[in-house]
Amino acid sequence: MFNLIVAGGTRSSRQDTLPASRIFEYTEDWISDAFRANGVVDFARLCNLPTLFMEEGTADEIARLGWLSRVEQVGKELRFHYTFETDVPPITNAQIYELSNDLQIADWEFSRNHWAVKNVDLGCILLKSQFSSVPKPSVFKLSDAPVNPRLISLMMPFGGFDGVHQALRGAIEAAGFECRRADDFWQHAHIMQDIIELICRSHVVVCDLSGKNPNVFYEAGIAHTLGKEVILITQSMDDIPFDLKALRCITYHNNGEGQAKLAADVVNRIATVTEMRHA
Structure with missing residues (x-):
């Protein structure tokens, strides 16, 4: 009723x-x-x-x-x-x-x-x-799996970002969340389907736009279209395209101190998003 x-x-x-x-x-x-x-x-x-x-x-x-x-x-x-x-x-x-x-x-x-x-x-x-x-994409299949309220996914270039990856993962997991990147698992023959599965199941998607990586832009667009809470991060605002300039973005320096501050800022944002969802 x-x-x-x-x-x-x-x-x-x-x-x-x-x-x-x-x-x-x-x-x-x-x-x-x-x-x-x-x-x-x-x-x-x-x-x-x-x-x-x-x-x-x-x-x-x-x-x-x-x-x-x-x-x-x-x-x-x-x-x-x-x-x-x-x-x-x-x-x-x-x-x-x-x-x-x-x-x-x-x-x-x-x-x-x-x-x-x-x-x-x-x-x-x-x-x-x-x-x-709901649109049915022809290039990939949307996941039927439920959203995991503790899952945070990272979309970033693989090469040269190990320090950023480890800093974010350590802080996010210390805060009680699960942190995954597409190369953490292999479920489908095509890596793109693994990425879609991860985005669909995620509570929050963190996208590193540093270096204008086209793969990350594509993944950020998918996450936005699916209505996910997306946290944008970058080492330089010059890497942010015009269509995303209006959105808030966390900037960071790619050194030990900068990575630690980035991790804290991202965890704080995740906490805020989680509180808003439960309000």
């Missing part, structure tokens, strides 16, 4: 209101009866359901998946507080409209503020929709 709340606050306020009379509109009677005893709505149980937050409309309005944290009835209004699921990107009402039959959302629900409860597995339907629209 999931809550469907059509209101105005899908932007940033984290709270909104609805007329109390509009709860359980477009909801089957047996469902509303299950969440209401002696005329009193069990908001605590409703807060345990995933919630689809929408604005009115069937075009490019933003819809978000999230959770209710608290609901209060103030006079004739319901005041609800909520958080968005940060790992699920925003989707448009147009995309929801295409899934409306599967989600049991009637056409007129897109034009009226209300709170409904649907007897549908929201996550399963959204997941199927996501995978049906």
